[in-house]
Amino acid sequence: MKIELRDPNTIMKLSRLGSFHQSKLSFLRSFLSEFKDWDYNRDFFNLDQEGYGEAVYSFKKKDRVYSLVCFANPIKDEERSDRVIATKWDAAFTLHDGIPSRDDIKRLKDEVPKQEVGRLTFKELTLSRANKSVRVFNHVVESLSEGKQPDVNLLSKVGYLYRTTAVYGSGKFGLADRFRIKNREEINGPFRLEMMLVYLVRQFTFDQVNHVAHCKNPKKAVKLDKQICKNLGIGNSTGLGMAPFIVNHPTLLNNWILSRETALKEIREIKIVKNEDSELFKDCVKKSLKNITSWNTDSEYQQKKISLLLKNVEKFINYIENNFDFKTEYPFNEIYLWLEQNTCEECIEYIVSIMMEPYSNITNPLVSNMSSDEDKYFNIPTNRTVQELRDIIEVKYPNILDINFDQKENHQNFWFISKNKEEPRLADRFEEHGSELEQPLAVARDIKKLYEKLLSEKNNSSIAEFLSLNSELRHVVRRAFIIEKFPYSEIQDNTISKNIVPIDMLRLKLSFFGALKFDPRSDKWLRICMFQGAPLPGELKNYDEQWVYKTNN
Amino acid sequence: MRSLSEIETAAKRASRAVGFSWGNSEEVGKSIRLLEMFGLQGIKNLNYYLKEKDTKNFEDLNLISEKNEPSSEAFCPIILGISFLDQIKLIENFETIKFKKIAHPIIFLSFLSRASEISGKKIYIKFDQNEILMNLNVNISSNIFNKEFPKFANEIEIKFVNNQDNFTDSEWNSLYKLAENTFVEESESLKQGAAGAGLTDND
Numbered sequence: 218m219k220i221e222l223r224d225p226n227t228i229m230k231l232s233r234l235g236s237f238h239q240s241k242l243s244f245l246r247s248f249l250s251e252f253k254d255w256d257y258n259r260d261f262f263n264l265d266q267e268g269y270g271e272a273v274y275s276f277k278k279k280d281r282v283y284s285l286v287c288f289a290n291p292i293k294d295e296e297r298s299d300r301v302i303a304t305k306w307d308a309a310f311t312l313h314d315g316i317p318s319r320d321d322i323k324r325l326k327d328e329v330p331k332q333e334v335g336r337l338t339f340k341e342l343t344l345s346r347a348n349k350s351v352r353v354f355n356h357v358v359e360s361l362s363e364g365k366q367p368d369v370n371l372l373s374k375v376g377y378l379y380r381t382t383a384v385y386g387s388g389k390f391g392l393a394d395r396f397r398i399k400n401r402e403e404i405n406g407p408f409r410l411e412m413m414l415v416y417l418v419r420q421f422t423f424d425q426v427n428h429v430a431h432c433k434n435p436k437k438a439v440k441l442d443k444q445i446c447k448n449l450g451i452g453n454s455t456g457l458g459m460a461p462f463i464v465n466h467p468t469l470l471n472n473w474i475l476s477r478e479t480a481l482k483e484i485r486e487i488k489i490v491k492n493e494d495s496e497l498f499k500d501c502v503k504k505s506l507k508n509i510t511s512w513n514t515d516s517e518y519q520q521k522k523i524s525l526l527l528k529n530v531e532k533f534i535n536y537i538e539n540n541f542d543f544k545t546e547y548p549f550n551e552i553y554l555w556l557e558q559n560t561c562e563e564c565i566e567y568i569v570s571i572m573m574e575p576y577s578n579i580t581n582p583l584v585s586n587m588s589s590d591e592d593k594y595f596n597i598p599t600n601r602t603v604q605e606l607r608d609i610i611e612v613k614y615p616n617i618l619d620i621n622f623d624q625k626e627n628h629q630n631f632w633f634i635s636k637n638k639e640e641p642r643l644a645d646r647f648e649e650h651g652s653e654l655e656q657p658l659a660v661a662r663d664i665k666k667l668y669e670k671l672l673s674e675k676n677n678s679s680i681a682e683f684l685s686l687n688s689e690l691r692h693v694v695r696r697a698f699i700i701e702k703f704p705y706s707e708i709q710d711n712t713i714s715k716n717i718v719p720i721d722m723l724r725l726k727l728s729f730f731g732a733l734k735f736d737p738r739s740d741k742w743l744r745i746c747m748f749q750g751a752p753l754p755g756e757l758k759n760y761d762e763q764w765v766y767k768t769n770n
Numbered sequence: 771m772r773s774l775s776e777i778e779t780a781a782k783r784a785s786r787a788v789g790f791s792w793g794n795s796e797e798v799g800k801s802i803r804l805l806e807m808f809g810l811q812g813i814k815n816l817n818y819y820l821k822e823k824d825t826k827n828f829e830d831l832n833l834i835s836e837k838n839e840p841s842s843e844a845f846c847p848i849i850l851g852i853s854f855l856d857q858i859k860l861i862e863n864f865e866t867i868k869f870k871k872i873a874h875p876i877i878f879l880s881f882l883s884r885a886s887e888i889s890g891k892k893i894y895i896k897f898d899q900n901e902i903l904m905n906l907n908v909n910i911s912s913n914i915f916n917k918e919f920p921k922f923a924n925e926i927e928i929k930f931v932n933n934q935d936n937f938t939d940s941e942w943n944s945l946y947k948l949a950e951n952t953f954v955e956e957s958e959s960l961k962q963g964a965a966g967a968g969l970t971d972n973d
Binding site: 338388392595680681686688 | 771772773774775776783790791792793794796797800832833852853855856857858859860884888
């Protein structure tokens with residue numbers, strides 16, 4: 218049976234993209250898989266009694282070494298902020314390419330804690346900072362120093378000791394450009410070095426909390442239980458900074474979504490499913506319920522989504538337990554069609570992710586297709602004709618062409634870059650100043666403008682001729698030719714409408730990172746958790762691939 | 771040291787800030803990144819150009835022909851570069867393309883380098899005493915490397931270099947003869963047994 222890839226006009230809607238969940242294709246899981254046979258080491262650990270100082274952790278294989286350099290510094294409670302406007306953090310980190318020399322560490326000690334106002338070099342690959350969850354960190358220190366393990370219920374509610382507030386890579390603040398390292402096999406997957414940084418930071422948080430507890434009461438202190446460590450991840454606060462990324466990197470976005478869609482298509486095309494595979498799938502679905510019931514958020518919007526998800530997943534479990542036979546032909550196709558008929562978008566995408574669990578043979582080859590050499594697709598084929606461009610737009614943006622941008626609510630918002638922090642922001646164009654400096658992120662509006670302009674042009678005019686008189690539309694001409702080849706490269710929605718929910722854009726990206734427990738704090742920023750339940754570095758050589766569905770929290 | 775990613779973003783935003791469209795600004799970002807990657811002074815010259823842009827009324831040239839001359843002020847290197855890039859499939863058949871008066875020609879060159887890759891032909895540029903070869907966007911060779919690049923070019927001549935060997939037949943044959951010394955002379959039995967295919971094509 219031949220199954221078609223799902224229609225981009227359905228999948229690329231923001232409400233659907235904002236319902237995506239982590240899967241085997243997620244970057245933190247593919248990172249663990251790639252680095253599982255590397256040698257992990259804590260090379261240097263020099264913290265004072267309060268836990269301030271430096272530490273270095275590394276992954277090594279043959280001649281290649283990646284080193285996380287950590288700096289933990291004292292800050293006052295009133296200075297601690299997750300917002301990007303903060304200037305001080307509990308800890309700052311960089312991933313150094315190779316083994317850092319003493320001079321490197323001295324240089325990094327001056328620069329890394331400054332974050333955006335510091336300067337890194339091509340020897341550094343990623344940069345980040347993190348703040349303690351003070352409540353949890355202090356509780357763990359207190360408990361351990363008294364010889365007790367901490368209250369797992371409290372830990373479970375938060376899920377981490379530290380949360381990062383930004384992770385930078387690819388040339389930011391002087392970091393190495395991607396092209397310098399793109400041919401390294403081990404990082405042939407997006408954000409792999411960012412994932413490595415976060416993973417090693419997680420280990421640093423355990424070592425630091427153990428160290429502080431020990432210094433506090435050397436005779437009585439115990440170490441944090443390994444199983445408790447395993448059930449802690451690293452938190453992350455994410456704001457709008459992440460949203461434009463998926464608009465600005467169309468071919469990369471396509472490759473992420475296309476990999477997911479290809480995996481689903483191939484799974485739906487499996488005629489006979491082995492018993493062990495169907496059992497693994499069912500086991501993951503059932504065990505994953507704990508991830509839903511332990512998903513805490515104050516956001517009413519998310520609470521409703523979680524509640525509906527839980528009901529729908531329970532309904533699905535009832536269906537596969539009582540009304541479904543995996544011996545039927547093409548069982549995953551049957552399941553998918555049932556999901557489309559009977560469950561919400563959040564549940565469809567949740568189960569789609571779990572369908573991949575038994576099929577490493579399908580997902581592993583796709584992981585290496587999830588990067589993109591974006592420069593290859595930058596040039597506009599200017600010898601093509603107006604007629605061809607018009608045809609592309611009609612086929613690829615049918616719903617966008619239906620939007621009436623003369624209506625105020627359809628162009629209510631605008632995206633801009635804040636002068637203070639050089640970060641993307643979203644504002645109401647009728648209430649705030651600055652819309653004349655709008656960023657080119659209103660793709661739907663500009664595509665429609667382009668289409669209307671093309672209607673009055675001669676069919677056989679070349680794109681070169683068209684652009685010589687319409688340079689203001691060049692950015693969307695480029696995009697239209699990209700979507701011709703990359704069907705999932707564009708969000709098929711209006712990113713400036715009154716009703717836009719920007720966290721849908723963040724969730725899409727974070728789901729590909731492998732984040733769990735999305736906790737929206739407003740419609741513009743959210744907290745998440747990464748690596749919760751993941752193997753510890755010492756366990757990497759032999760770990761349970763389905764760890765994500767088997768956490769105790 | 772600034773990363774190329776920072777260079778591209780800053781060049782793009784600065785170009786937008788002085789009035790170029792977002793699409794054209796994206797082209798400038800790519801081109802300045804390219805110059806800096808090749809070790810040429812992209813940022814420095816873009817700065818010169820952007821500072822002059824308001825005071826000098828640089829001319830736009832949207833349709834390139836074999837001979838191009840501005841009416842008064844020099845050509846804007848950005849619009850000229852983008853036009854060259856966009857029209858490359860039409861103009862690559864011209865034997866020679868001549869321009870008079872181009873401001874900050876190094877910026878124009880970055881677009882020619884990209885055009886060289888698109889057309890699949892090397893592009894040779896001569897102005898004043900300067901000679902430059904755009905090598906399919908893989909590198910740029912010139913006799914002015916490490917010198918201050920002129921801020922103005924009075925007469926520029928551009929030629930598309932047909933893909934042809936850089937050496938004579940006898941030089942090639944001499945080298946090939948040496949290379950043959952790595953081959954084994956086949957005996958009759960080797961002729962019979964060492965090849966994978968049959969001895970005739972009629973079997």
